[in-house]
Amino acid sequence: xxxxxxxxxxxxxxxxxxxxxxxxxxxxxxxxxxxxxxxxxxxxxxxxxxxxxxxxxxxxxxxxxxxxxxxxxxxxxxxxxxxxxxxxxxxxxxxxxxxxxxxxxxxxxxxxxxxxxxxxxxxxxxxxxxxxxxxxxxxxxxxxxxxxxxxxxxxxxxxxxxxxxxxxxxxxxxxxxxxx
Amino acid sequence: xxxxxxxxxxxxxxxxxxxxxxxxxxxxxxxxxxxxxxxxxxxxxxxxxxxxxxxxxxxxxxxxxxxxxxxxxxxxxxxxxxxxxxxxxxxxxxxxxxxxxxxxxxxxxxxxxxxxxxxxxxxxxxxxxxxxxxxxxxxxxxxxxxxxxxxxxxxxxxxxxxxxxxxxxxxxxxxxxxxxxxxxxxxxxxxxxxxxxxxxxxxxxxxxxxxxxxxxxxxxxxxxxxxxxxxxxxxxxxxxxxxxxxxxxxxxxxxxxxxxxxxxxxxxxxxxxxxxxxxxxxxxxxxxxxxxxxxxxxxxxxxxxxxxxxxxxxxxxxxxxxxxxxxxxxxxxxxxxxxxxxxxxxxxx
Numbered sequence: 001x002x003x004x005x006x007x008x009x010x011x012x013x014x015x016x017x018x019x020x021x022x023x024x025x026x027x028x029x030x031x032x033x034x035x036x037x038x039x040x041x042x043x044x045x046x047x048x049x050x051x052x053x054x055x056x057x058x059x060x061x062x063x064x065x066x067x068x069x070x071x072x073x074x075x076x077x078x079x080x081x082x083x084x085x086x087x088x089x090x091x092x093x094x095x096x097x098x099x100x101x102x103x104x105x106x107x108x109x110x111x112x113x114x115x116x117x118x119x120x121x122x123x124x125x126x127x128x129x130x131x132x133x134x135x136x137x138x139x140x141x142x143x144x145x146x147x148x149x150x151x152x153x154x155x156x157x158x159x160x161x162x163x164x165x166x167x168x169x170x171x172x173x174x175x176x177x178x179x180x
Numbered sequence: 181x182x183x184x185x186x187x188x189x190x191x192x193x194x195x196x197x198x199x200x201x202x203x204x205x206x207x208x209x210x211x212x213x214x215x216x217x218x219x220x221x222x223x224x225x226x227x228x229x230x231x232x233x234x235x236x237x238x239x240x241x242x243x244x245x246x247x248x249x250x251x252x253x254x255x256x257x258x259x260x261x262x263x264x265x266x267x268x269x270x271x272x273x274x275x276x277x278x279x280x281x282x283x284x285x286x287x288x289x290x291x292x293x294x295x296x297x298x299x300x301x302x303x304x305x306x307x308x309x310x311x312x313x314x315x316x317x318x319x320x321x322x323x324x325x326x327x328x329x330x331x332x333x334x335x336x337x338x339x340x341x342x343x344x345x346x347x348x349x350x351x352x353x354x355x356x357x358x359x360x361x362x363x364x365x366x367x368x369x370x371x372x373x374x375x376x377x378x379x380x381x382x383x384x385x386x387x388x389x390x391x392x393x394x395x396x397x398x399x400x401x402x403x404x405x406x407x408x409x410x411x412x413x414x415x416x417x418x419x420x421x422x423x424x425x426x427x428x429x430x431x432x433x434x435x436x437x438x439x440x441x442x443x444x445x446x447x448x449x450x451x452x453x454x455x456x457x458x459x460x461x462x463x464x465x466x467x468x469x470x471x472x473x474x475x476x477x478x479x480x481x482x483x484x485x486x487x488x489x490x491x492x493x494x495x496x497x498x499x500x501x502x503x504x505x506x507x508x509x510x511x512x513x514x515x516x517x518x519x520x521x522x523x524x525x526x527x528x529x
Binding site for chain 1: 222223224225226227230389488489491492493
């Protein structure tokens, strides 16, 4: 019969020799191999204490950004919601009232901003769509919750801490690789 | 009335000794489960359990608590009394073996000479074999009472494995007994301790290899751990068991492992003998403590080897298991027995 390729290998049907049939030499060889593994370096990362280094383009949970004066950047334009392929983002806009200039950067802001983390596919298209640099994906990940409702993140979960009143938390939420 | 004269102090002494040995072997078995996981991990380049307590040292207690808290299920169609008796019998048989093992020489306390052995009966090794064979009832009853065809078949498998390997084990043992001329474990150990005499492993290397392989099979350890074959053989005789009853079965296996390590240390590696040291020159109490430590070290090394083998090689198929037992080990053990007998005769005359 013609073989399809010439890569096939003949299977050896040779009966085992006496030494092979004893098995014990091979077992001892195997035991030497496992013993040598006792002295090998373990590749384990002890997770909560140690964390893996992320690449600079890692896409984790979303953060709603503030500007240098601590004002929310989002203007509720809805471009992120349009760009989202998983339809995970909903928002409601509201007009900025007089005296709220220190809270919101532009005249319009997002009164409600929700991302359903169960729908989100962490593609980062919202980040690319945003004209105001108001949303980006951070380095935090692995959300856990007891209910499905808990995975719908509102503004209180997404908004970055104020850089003026809480600079440390702000820097932590911003992540190490972020420079804007 | 003289017949009723009873050495009450001896009674108390033995009871204390029994309590110490039983609790110590339970404690060691507890930590053997931990050591198993740790050794497995280290051999596979993992850290192993390290969350419960420092270095994970509280892990066995967490495991035990988990087993106790689980729902205790007795199948409707199971024979209830036998179903409960099974694990109890397995555990009792496992613990009973420790009574004839000489843990060390003797200590002198309160002007009394206390042997660190519960009972130095003159048929010690036969007693161990008898009790180990009783352990098969634990397997059989457990599998039968479950009223599940897979459990029953697994029990038959387990029992036939235990019985066929006991044969080769006994035959390899006979060669040792021909050398020592005694069935008492204490005498066997003390003969190896005598100045100028070597450990039995020097006279019986083949016998030891056979005994060791059979001990692996008796303890249901890899490569003979068919009862653990969960995915290919539907688990073993303890398939229907849950909670602490399952825990008892698993635990009794670890105790069996410790006891067979102790028996091997006594028969082939001089028991509580410390190599290159004449214990007779030391104070008896110090000699006893050092001897106990020596025996424990030997047991720990054996347990490590058991685990090392487990995490190295895959298990045998059932027909291979029977082949090795009946066609290889038994003829080899018979040959070893004849050879030993011939050599002894040749030396004598």
